[in-house]
Every structure is written in structure tokens, then in C-alpha cells.
Amino acid sequence: MLDLSVRIGQVELQNPVMPASGAFSTEYASVIDINRLGALVAKTVSRNFRAGNPPPRAAEVEGGMINSIGLPTKGLQYFLDAQLPDYKQYSPPLVASISAEDADDFQAMARDINVPGVDVIEINISCPTRKPGGGNFALHAEHAHDIVTRVRAETDKPIWAKLSPNAGEIVDVAMAAEDAGADALTVANTILAMKINVNTFRPALGNKIGGMSGPAVKPIVLRMVYQISKAVSVPIIGCGGISNAEDVIEYMLAGASAVEIGYVNFRNPTAMISIINGLEDWCNKRGIRRIADLTGAVRDGDMETDTYVAAAQGF
Amino acid sequence: MLDLSVRIGQVELQNPVMPASGAFSTEYASVIDINRLGALVAKTVSRNFRAGNPPPRAAEVEGGMINSIGLPTKGLQYFLDAQLPDYKQYSPPLVASISAEDADDFQAMARDINVPGVDVIEINISCPTRKPGGGNFALHAEHAHDIVTRVRAETDKPIWAKLSPNAGEIVDVAMAAEDAGADALTVANTILAMKINVNTFRPALGNKIGGMSGPAVKPIVLRMVYQISKAVSVPIIGCGGISNAEDVIEYMLAGASAVEIGYVNFRNPTAMISIINGLEDWCNKRGIRRIADLTGAVRDGDMETDTYVAAAQGF
């Protein structure tokens, strides 16, 4: 019997496929059976209402899209009163995602969202298009360390720290988050990008710049997962450009224990289900019994490092 | 009469289209008329022979490729004796690209390459796949400042500093390079990335990780050009994912004065010529008389910043 389940610290998922925050809501139940997902990841919530950024908020680019949604939210209270019960109609664990104005607020958000029903707290310290006054604490190790420490102080629930691919030293940030008590690392949020309409000379996004996601970013984020997995021992959730079952395998080989999927849900809302089915087929075809065994299974230990020897071999 | 010429400091180019270092050699004369190019940019050269990285050295990814060539070179002497005269058979200005083991060596390289025939020195402080012992001085502002200062001390030729998109604070690095005397900034080199073969579980590259280029990276690098152009006053050469004339326009609108083209030469060796022809058509169709006027012409000054007002308008 094939075992698709994976474990992220104390949380067991029936399979490694989760939606990425902001690319999912229970509205997906109108098109797929969301009880088949490994977990449900809610859109990032902040304490107070936020309108988000001016439209246009998204544009397509080669290999995916850029967005500048700007974390619109109805606020924490609405999340607790309305969205949480809505999510709890479904069986997969619920991952709540939080953002905040500053470090104190992050700490308070963690306290206030530490309620039954929330199975995991993902801390979105990496949204690239939040307006000033709140922000990207994942660009530097000290900031990430501070936020994770404060959140850790408020909750015993698993904490997943969502990192930023815009950090120059993402491995340092990852180690800081682990050191401060994160139970897992979500790698990563979107990469800052831009598109200009050559007919109108206008930026394609109202916010001028936005975050890029989709298949184009996969090799970049996969590299980060690989580097981070060599440096930390907490589980990693790969997130960036996954569009098929083999992409999930690739992330797991690089060191991810599970994945989150964003953009491709927009192109094919049935993608996550196809991917779960695809993982089953892939493992069965290759006689793999436990998908969790693939985590970090990349064969990189015995590679030829001598250029001349390598170039004499077949490839 | 349409004027396609652009000026990068003291250097005048007949048009803004140049090959990117490492994606071009006079071998291209077998397939296109290289005298039509804005300038010729040579492969990066180091003082001594370097074999480069173990194969496989390239893999295709969605939206382009990753490579880990590792700056193979026959060394400076060979460049001066054989390659320089070869390049000087052609009329466009020659941009020599140099890399070095350390800061002292960079300075010495600048001195030694300061010969007649070399029209511009591009300093490649940003190769992501050079082996330790040499390196990426473009990740931090101090290092970039140091290298550019030393090179500046040795030559009166124009210096173009080639930046790294892997830097966390590329705008700071850009300002440091400008401050240290760079005449222009080439933005940018490749983005670190990885691919794993899910059949063999092996990294697709012998060097495990490599640098990504091609259309997929365009929105990311374009954003960097835009950000940097707001912060510096020296010309910027856009480089990353350009595959057609409109991509060149987009880079120019974002703030670039010219562009360098890499990957697409591999897919379509005639691409640079098609692009130059395409620029001509594009300008003629729109009644643009001087292509140089497009630099920084993005219309971003009067955009609606109120979310509600923006969302009430058409888009």
C-alpha cells in the first residue's frame, strides 16, 4: 500500500499537497473536493481591515504572473468569527496565515489567533507588496529571529515561518527562524518583479512592482529549498512554481517535506487534485511505498567534481 | 530619419543591442552579420587558464535555462594575443569582460587589459558559479565599491560594473558602484537556480546549482533596472530574458540605455538581428524618431495611488 502521508513536526498530512496562502479559499469547494488536500492554508490575515493595493493587481508574464494584491483582509475578528468556522467544515488541518504592522503586533496576532481550530500558524513575514508600515521581516536574519521568537512565546501550536526569496542571504534567515523556534519553514513567497505595457508606457500593476510566481520561479526557489535543507533540520515546505506531480517530487528530492501551490490553481483549478493523483501514479510506477522517503533523497553525494573526469563520462 | 543610436557615457553605439558576455563570440559571424550589433561583448576572461565546471553545464527549464559554465578561459595573455585582434576585425566597439581571484587581482587585470582596442571594460563581479577563491563581489555594497575603486584607479576607459540579481540590496550595490566611479551598470548576471532530474534523482548540472537566464527572469531583472534607475544617474544596460524587440523597449522604458542579450541567441542565433530590425519597425510605426528618448520614459508619475479610486476606473 502506498503511503502518501507526510509529517511536518507534530502535524500529519494525508499527502504533501497544500494550497499556498492567498491562492485558496473555501470557494474552491465549488470546483474540487478540498477534503483531499494535505492541509488548508488560509489567506493571510492582519489585525485590522486592509483594502489592499490599487488595481490592476495582476499581470501575466512568461512562465506565470506577477501580483500586487497587497494583503487585503477583513481583519482578525472576521477571520475568527466567519472564516474559521467555514474552514472547519472540512477535514484537513487548517493553517492560519498572519501578518502584522510591527513586531509587537505580530506577537499580539499570534496570541489572538492561538485558538482551537487553528492547527498551524504560518507567519507571513515575507509579503513583498505590503505597503510601508508593515512588512517584510524575512529580508534579514535579525528581524526574522525577533518575530519568530515573539510568536513562539505566545503559542504552542506549530509555527511555519514563510521566507522571502528576495533576501540576499536566505540561508541565514532560515537558520535564524529555526533557532528562534520555528517548527517548519515555508520557502518561499513571491519574487519582486515588474512588467511595463509597451503600448501605454504604464506599469502593468497599479502598485508598479509586484511579486512573481508560477513555473518560471521554480528553479530559483528549488535552489533555495536545497540550500536551506543542507543548513537546517526543521521540515521545509516548498512553494514556488509547482504545476505538476513531478515538480512536487523535485521539491521533495531537494529537501522539502511538503509543498504549497499557488499560481497553477488559477490556470487549472483542478490542478491540486490532478497532482495528488499524479503523485500516486508516479510512486506506484516506481515502486515507492512511502512518499516521505523522497525528502532530501537527491543523489548529490557522489558526484564527480573533477571537470576533466566528468567531461570524459557520458552525461 | 530614425535614430537608433544610444550613448553609454562616452561610448556611442549604433543601436542598443549587444550580446551578453558568455553568450557570444566571433563564431557568430558564421551565421549573422555581427557588424550590425551595437557593441561586441567578449566572454569573461581571467588572468590564468580556468577549466570551468564539470559537465553537464546546462539544462533547460521553463522559460529558459540554467548554466554552470564556471568561467572557463584561456587566460588574459591569450585574450590579448588572439581574441582581441579577432574582435578588432569588426566595427562595433569591443567590451572586454574581466573577472579575478581577489581584489588585488581585479586591479591588476584592469591594468593589464587597459590596452588599445579594448573600448570598454565590463567587470564581472557577479558570476554565480565561479568556484571559491574568486568571486561574487556584487552581493554587498562594500565589496562592489572596493573593486570598482581599484579598477577605476587603473584605467580611463569606460567601466561597466555587472551586478548580481542574487544580491539582497541590489540598489545599494548599484549606488556603491556608481559612487566608486563606474561609468555604467550592467543589470544583471544570472539568478542562482537548480534542477533535479526526477528519474535519476541527480542534479541536472554537474555543479549542482547554476545561474538562470532566459525569458523567465525578465520581470525580475526589469524590476531591478527600474529600481536602480531611480537611484543612480549613470546609464544602465539591461540584461535578462530579452527575446524580442518589445522586451528591449520595456527595458528602456524602465530606465535602461541599452541591453545585452544572452540565452535567446542559443535558441535563435539570428535573434539579435531580428530584434534590431524589430526595433526599427516598432519606432517607425509609432513615430518615435530617437530610440534614446525611450530611456526611463515609463509613465509612472501620475498613477492613482488610492485603491478605491483606482478600482473605480477602467484598467
Place this chain on the structure above:
Amino acid sequence: MQDFHYASQPFVVGRSTDTDFPACTTVEETLTTVLSHEWVNDEYKHMVVTASPKALTVKPGQFFHILCPSSDEGDLWFRRPQSVYAIDREGGRLEFLYKCVGRGTHGLATLKPGENCNILGPLGIGFTVDSAWKNIVVLGRGVGLATLAPISQMAGDAGVGVTAILSARNKEYLLSHERFEKIGASIVPVTDDDGSSDIQNVERILLELIAAARADAFYTCGSNRLFQVMKRLGAQHGIPGQIAMEQIMACGLGPCYVCVKTFEVNGERVLRRVCVEGPVFDIQEAVGC
């Protein structure tokens, strides 16, 4: 060789779908087959496709999110929303009428009869018609007419009369004329070439209809100027109204918040998502389209 498995296929989840849809879902991602696909004039194309039972539950004003093929060397990474133009429940067909404006619609236009088209839907909230009404007025321009056409059908089914004011550059672009006619709508064409599409003239026509008590409700789509007139007259004369709005979309299902528009509700400005809270909204709450 169909069974060949690639080492690293970048995009398997593509134009086709093999997913079983749970019975409880209301929306499907399905492969339809193009039955006919004709140019209506040099800008608009009319596409007829096969439709599954679930797709056929679509109501006027609702839309499908279409995965368009590319007509150039690149790939399209977003779907494109198109409202349903006609619903043939017996024949199991859906029709779309769309304007070719950019890469997506020009790509869509390349589909030939017999080829597949991946559509997602039905999506959004459609128009409503109150059977107590005697007469409604629809006012549209350009692609807006495609969205408004099925209203006449629906009004007819509810025993409600329709006056359709159709605005266009000239006669040639007066889309759907026949379709409105077939339903028995009374048609008022207004065009730019003879000046009849002037906003003053349209306002005059609307006022006449109001005066003649032939305007129990207003429907509009496709022009901000026309919408503003209808909104003002509707407010002045207490006539309820509905507007179908457009906005760039990513998901089409609600989660992404790409497609927001501004509305004014009890004097307060709010953002709503065109894809799930619309595309049909109360005309008095809409601010601009």
C-alpha cells in the same frame, strides 16, 4: 508513443482535465469541443461549443473563464473571462461572442471546429428578472451587448417585455441585433455615424421610456458613460438597475482578490470581487466600470 513519460515535463496540468468532479460542486473545469467559430465582423467572433450538464446550468450574466490557446510563440498564463452569449440547454451548446483585443482573444480566435477548448464555469452571479415587471430596458455597447443578449431570453421566459438600446460605431458593429429581435425585444439602435449614440440622445430615449412606463428595470454593460446615465436616471426615478462589470481576473473563483472594483454602499466605499460577488451588481452601488 502517447504513453511516454517525460523526465521533466514543465506543464502537465495543461489544457485537458482528467479530474472527476464531486457531485456537490457547481463549477467544472471541462474540455468542450468547438462546433462552430465564425467572424461576425472584422473584430468580433462567435463561438459555439458543446457543454456538459453542469456547464449548461449557466444563467445570463454568468461567465466562463477560458484557457485560450496562444496565437504566437509564447504561452498564455491566465484564463480569459467571457460571459455566456446564448444557452442551448436542449442542444447541449453554449455560445460566446467576443471581441478580439489582445493575445488571449486572438489566441482563442485560432480554435477550429473540432478542437478542444478548456472552460471553467459557470462562474459568478448573473442577472435577475422580477416577473412582476412589465418592461425592462437594456442598454449596451460593444462587447456589452454579448453579455446583455441572454437577458432578453430570460425576460421573455418570465413574460417581461424588453426594450434594447444598442449602441455601436455604425450599423456594422450593431451586434446581436437579430438575437434581440428573435426574442421580440423592441430595438432602438443608436450609432456614432449618425450621432444618435450621443449621450444626450440616449438620455432622451431613456426618459421617454420612463415616461411611457416602459422602464421597470435597467440593465447595462460595456460603457461607462451609458452606465452613468442609467445610474443617474435610475436614482432620480426610482428604477432598479443591474450592471455587468469587467475587471482583469486571475482565479475567477474568489480567493485571489485580483478583480476588485469599487462600490458605494450606504455612503461607504467598499471593494468587491467581480468574479464571485458579480459580475452583475446593483447599478446604484457601482461607481465606475
Place this chain on the structure above:
Amino acid sequence: MQDFHYASQPFVVGRSTDTDFPACTTVEETLTTVLSHEWVNDEYKHMVVTASPKALTVKPGQFFHILCPSSDEGDLWFRRPQSVYAIDREGGRLEFLYKCVGRGTHGLATLKPGENCNILGPLGIGFTVDSAWKNIVVLGRGVGLATLAPISQMAGDAGVGVTAILSARNKEYLLSHERFEKIGASIVPVTDDDGSSDIQNVERILLELIAAARADAFYTCGSNRLFQVMKRLGAQHGIPGQIAMEQIMACGLGPCYVCVKTFEVNGERVLRRVCVEGPVFDIQEAVGC
């Protein structure tokens, strides 16, 4: 609608080319038309295309870098090198024989007669034959046979006899048998199923040919084991040899240094680029293929 200009077409420089090639160039990026394209067995496909005069200057051992269409939802971002299998200068045709192994070749296999195929070439350095030789030996396996086939033609033209040792899994995969025959090559088929392709047996055959003075030069492609035998015997008996090598390629023209292989020249190891310094190399300098 062909003239439509997109606001942001991501990849205009695609499968077609509109560039004038200066007279001095030796290589072209050209659109050929597929004339026929047939399966030879369940793994190999044979493609015949039209060719421009410049493309027809190709010599045995040289190759074309082919922009393959995709057979899946993704796009292919590298060309794929394929050596020329036959050159019909009078008929203006080129032939390729290739094995379907991955995305590129499976994509290539989707091309139908009448469709276009963008090829870049001719590229690289081909085989040479010395007309002073009486008899040469070609030894190949798998796709290597495709590369070696045109040698026989060339040898024939130079008045040189050919012994072709063709290795394969079984008779069914003994490609190009007829082609070698037509030229009048004396053919020695060796297969896995009857054990005749054993390395010892191949060595025995080569030694016999040497003893019979029927081995003035060696040519090989497609198997590292076979190459190693030829290299050893060539060194022992002073027989010159040429090998066609393979390596992953990006540019195919020389600048990128993706396609390097190791060679031993005067006891020193050096890297050479398969695309411009090869694909044909001195067998004694090659280290492994």
C-alpha cells in the same frame, strides 16, 4: 488577423526566421519543410526535409541544431543536435534518423509532412576520408549508425571500400542496413540476441580486418565500449581513427562552452567543444564518449 501586434508578446523570435543571411556566412537558421517522416521501428524515426543551398553544403559527421516543437503543454527551450543521415544535393533534401528518447525528440516526432522545421546548420567538423586508403572500417551502435551512414557514401565517392560493423539489440534495430548496402559496403551485423555483439567478438572481427589489411582507418560512434576497443586496437596497430561524439549543447556554435568533452593530447588533458571542435575527433585523443 495575422498582422495583429501584441502588447507584450513574450516570444516573437520563435520558430520562424525572417533574417537575410549575409553571403559570407556558412551557417543558416532556416525553415525547412518536412517532406516525409516515418517510424523505422518503435524507437527510431526518419525525417526528410527540404534544404537550402547552404544547408546542402553539409558534410558527413556535421550536424544541424533543431528547434523541436513540444509534444506536451510546455515549451522546449533548447535546440536538439542531430547529425545528417543523408544528403541529397540534387533533390535538395536532407535526411535525419533519430531515436526518440526525451521531450525534444518526442516533440520532433510530432511534425507532419508539410509542416515547418527550424534548423540551424550545417554545424561542426565532419569526417575526413583519405583517398589513398583502400578500405576503412566503420563501427557503430544505435543512433551512432545514423551518424556513420553518410561515411560510406563519402568513402565510395573517394574510391575507398567500407566494412560496416553494425551493432544492435537484434535484427529489428539494425538500422541503415540497406543504406550501407546500397553504397556497396561489406556489412557485418552483430546483435545482442545471438551474442555476436560481444565486445570480444567485435575485437576478433576488427583483428581479422586488420590482419587482412582491410582496415586503413577506423570510424566509430554511439558506444563507449566499442570506441574503447577501436582506440586500443588503433593504437596497437597504428591505424588512424575518427569518432563522432555527443554532449548536451546549448548554442551549437562555439561561444557557450556547454558541450565540452575531455581529450588527451600529448599526455595532457584538455577540454574541447563538441559543437565546433567536433563532433568528429581523433579517436586517439578522445577519452570517453
